[in-house]
Amino acid sequence: MNKFFILLSLLIFISNCSLKKVEKHHGVYNLEKKSDKLELFQTNTNDVIINLGLPSTKSLFDNDVWIYIERKFTTTKLSSLGKENLLVNNVLVLEFDNKGMLVKKELLDIDKMNNLIISDNKTTVVNKKDSFVNNFLTSLIKKIDDPLGKKKAK
Numbered sequence: 001m002n003k004f005f006i007l008l009s010l011l012i013f014i015s016n017c018s019l020k021k022v023e024k025h026h027g028v029y030n031l032e033k034k035s036d037k038l039e040l041f042q043t044n045t046n047d048v049i050i051n052l053g054l055p056s057t058k059s060l061f062d063n064d065v066w067i068y069i070e071r072k073f074t075t076t077k078l079s080s081l082g083k084e085n086l087l088v089n090n091v092l093v094l095e096f097d098n099k100g101m102l103v104k105k106e107l108l109d110i111d112k113m114n115n116l117i118i119s120d121n122k123t124t125v126v127n128k129k130d131s132f133v134n135n136f137l138t139s140l141i142k143k144i145d146d147p148l149g150k151k152k153a154k
Contacts, residue, residue, distance in 0.1 A: 023087070024073045028052055031070035031090045035107050038094070043102040048094060055094075068092040089113065 028034065034051055052068055059065035072088035091113070095104035 021074045024084075026071045026073075027056060027069040028092075029070070031068060031092055032107060032109075035068075035092050035105065038102060038105055040102055040105060045096055045100040048102065052092075064096040064098070066094045066096070068094070086110070 031052075037051055038048060048066070055066035056069040057067040059067070068091070070088060070090040070092075071086070073084045074087055075084060089110045091108040093104075093106045093108070094102060097103045
């Protein structure tokens with residue numbers, strides 16, 4: 001009876017296994033094929049929404065730049081503990097003029113992204129709250145030292 005339960009549980013476990021790899025897909029399916037349908041200076045924003053849907057991201061600096069993303073992962077073999085493997089990583093950048101016509105189209109795939117040069121320069125962060133507090137305290141100290149404003153500045 002004990003062997004029967006072991007065999008039954010083993011059979012259930014094996015029957016749930018699949019030989020097909022599981023693929024996780026994020027973003028717009030077949031972005032490369034769909035982007036081929038978009039023609040410069042003939043496609044407008046409405047056509048793009050019909051073909052691709054709403055953009056994944058719109059540019060924060062310029063409302064006329066739309067970004068579409070497609071990523072596809074699959075799990076690796078059991079020997080590597082099921083880590084995810086990146087199959088497809090496409091980014092489509094569309095730029096429109098002020099009338100809504102497609103002016104520029106750029107499709108970045110994995111190879112193009114690996115060749116991108118990232119700047120090592122760093123920008124400094126200006127914290128406006130600190131400067132406001134500093135200015136406020138400085139002016140408060142000046143008012144305490146000279147309430148009538150008659151002392152000469154040094």
